[in-house]
Amino acid sequence: MRRAAWLGAEILAFLAALWAAPRAERLWSALFPEVSRPTYQQESWFTLLGSHLALSLLAVLIAAALAVPAGILATRRRGRRFRPVLDAVFALAQSLPPVAAVAVALPLLGFGAAPTLLALVLYAALPLLRATASGLEAVPADALEAARGLGLSPFQRLAQVELPLARPVLLSGLRVAVTLSVATTAVGAIAGARCLGTPIISGLANANPAYVLQGALFTAWLALLLDRALGLLAAEGGSRMGELVA
Amino acid sequence: MRDPRNAATGLLVLLPFALGAALAPWLLGWIAVAPNRLLSARIAPLGATGPVAIAWTAYHAALIALPLAAWRPARAWMAEAVGVLAALALLAVVGLGASAAVPPGGLARAAPAAGAWVALLLLFLAISTGAALRGATPALPLLAVLGGAVLLGVSGLLDPLSIMREALGRGEELRQALAEHVILSFSALLLALALSIPLSALSISRHGLEAGFLSVASGLQVIPAIALFGLLIVPLAALGAAFPALREMGLGGVGPAPAVIGITAYLLLPLARGLLAGFRVAPPALVEAALGQGLSPRQILWQLRVPLGAGVVLGALRLAAVQAVGLATLAALVGGGGLGAIVLQGVGQLAADLILLGVLPVLALSLAVDAGIALLSRRLAPEE
Structure with a gap:
């Protein structure tokens, strides 16, 4: 409970900092006396935050809609033989960094959010897929046996026994997916996706370290905030599981 | 089977x-x-x-x-x-x-x-x-x-x-970018090993240190690479301005320095996890026996823990090396060079050929690193 309150306070501080950033001209010019326009004012930080979040979370949603059913199928008796395909996709994607995926998708989809979204969905789907498959595989055989003994149908077994037991693993996969997604969105700024990475890229392109610092600070802070929020969610799920077992 | x-x-x-x-x-x-x-x-x-x-x-x-x-x-x-x-x-x-x-x-x-x-x-x-x-x-x-x-x-x-x-x-440009990419990823890997081997070895018996090390390493992991590289530019530029000698060594704001330090930061977690798990492969009873025979902790580390855990450590090294090659692609953003520079040029001109010309060697490099370390670990642990 106290951790949730701290997190809420930090979110407020984050939003306040976003509000203050374009107004703190004296701070930026004191830090960067050699830069003639040290305050990023091209767009509102809230617009950038909004489109960063929208892009990352939309990608995670699409990825989850693809990956969770695929992970379920890969652990059913009929689908199990296709498990190596999942491992293959994973191995292949691991040898290509997200920035390369964004760049390769760029000529196909053009500047804007589309190439980033494609790369985002791919890289967010992988941890979710792996988490779903390994979470379901880790469900103890006697729990399944008991569910079968109770006369539950395959769908009921999945919904009432397997998925709830796999929940902690699923949540940790979600956490990885969100972290990756927020980071890849920031890289998407090179392909024209509007996000908190945009000031970083614009600062790097125009030799303006003040823009770089502002963009980098808020991007990093957003990633840490989201990670902590999901960690809290996972911990709460864990304690609820504890209550159930006890 | x-x-x-x-x-x-x-x-x-x-x-x-x-x-x-x-x-x-x-x-x-x-x-x-x-x-x-x-x-x-x-x-x-x-x-x-x-x-x-x-x-x-x-x-x-x-x-x-x-x-x-x-x-x-x-x-x-x-x-x-x-x-x-x-x-x-x-x-x-x-x-x-x-x-x-x-x-x-x-x-x-x-x-x-x-x-x-x-x-x-x-x-x-x-x-x-x-x-x-x-x-x-x-x-x-x-x-x-x-x-x-x-x-x-x-x-x-x-x-x-x-x-x-x-x-x-672009033969010459490509060769140079490839060489820079290898140097960037290899020096980050060496730096990360130099940090994580002693810290992990000390962490075997000190739980406070282990917890601190792991939480710093996993906290760093959450920060997007592009933000970390960007955050490093400013202090490095200040350092370079304050000490011209450092600047001459290449430790300015923009250049390979923020990239190498940033990549190193991301490699700490996979290396630490692998090293800690590897050092603990040796069964505690065996360690006790070695202590009883009068072996020093250092001897136990090198004669017992390292050989027994080599397989696990190499697995982590493989993961870290592949990540280093991938992350080095972002170095070009902060002026660090490497194959990312060709990719970024292609992005700027919307030229698919140029993008692929940068991306394919990155893919080849990470596959080569992966295959090389996999072969090495098969040779070291043929029974696995």
Whole structure:
């Protein structure tokens, strides 16, 4: 409970900092006396935050809609033989960094959010897929046996026994997916996706370290905030599981 | 593993890939030809010359053989070998077809069409799946495809393709970017090892240190790379301005320094996890016995923990090295050079050939690192 309150306070501080950033001209010019326009004012930080979040979370949603059913199928008796395909996709994607995926998708989809979204969905789907498959595989055989003994149908077994037991693993996969997604969105700024990475890229392109610092600070802070929020969610799920077992 | 179902599994799983790789060029084209650099490319028919027909036949024969080669689980590697041949035959079809479609010396440019790219991607997936079926890394066969492609390129077979023209025109730049990329990733890996080996060794018996080290390393992991590189620029620039000697060593704001430090930061977690798990492979009873015999903690580390945990540590090293190669692609953003510079140039000009010219060597490099360390660990621990 106290951790949730701290997190809420930090979110407020984050939003306040976003509000203050374009107004703190004296701070930026004191830090960067050699830069003639040290305050990023091209767009509102809230617009950038909004489109960063929208892009990352939309990608995670699409990825989850693809990956969770695929992970379920890969652990059913009929689908199990296709498990190596999942491992293959994973191995292949691991040898290509997200920035390369964004760049390769760029000529196909053009500047804007589309190439980033494609790369985002791919890289967010992988941890979710792996988490779903390994979470379901880790469900103890006697729990399944008991569910079968109770006369539950395959769908009921999945919904009432397997998925709830796999929940902690699923949540940790979600956490990885969100972290990756927020980071890849920031890289998407090179392909024209509007996000908190945009000031970083614009600062790097125009030799303006003040823009770089502002963009980098808020991007990093957003990633840490989201990670902590999901960690809290996972911990709460864990304690609820504890209550159930006890 | 004499499970009769395995045979059917290999066949069933690889069949869709082979079918897809056969259909894609028919539906989406083998080659695309543009009249010049500015006009957009259109799908062109394959010329019916003798060499094209030979390569075409080889490609389809390999596609038929691909699922059949997986029939005998004891020789599952054969499917991967056939997949490599299929991918190279596909490249030969495209290269030979392009030279038939584009007169040499003209302005027209040929490139693989979408169908050929899709087929190539499906073959990469089929090869990886073949490797996954026998629980191996796909790095070696995939590297064979890329190596074979380089040989085809050197032989001049792919010369009419626009990406090859781009590569020939930028040979020196490409070599330099590759060298910078290797140096960036290797120095970050060395730096990360130099930090994480002593910290992990000290953490074996100090739980406070272990918890602190792991929480710092995993906190760093959450920060997006582009933000971390950006955050490092400012203090490094200040440091360089304050101490000109450091600046001369290359420790300024923009350049390789923020990239190497940033990459190092991301490698700490995989290395720390692997090292800690590796050092703990040695059973506590064995460590007790060694202590009883009067071995010092340092001797126990090097004579007991390191040899027993080598497999686990190498696994982590492999992961970290592959990540280093990938992350080094972002170094170009902060002026650190490497293959990312070519990718970024391509992004800036919206030039697909240039982007691929940067991305493909990154892929080859990370596959080479992966395969190299996998071979090393197989040699060190043959019983596994």
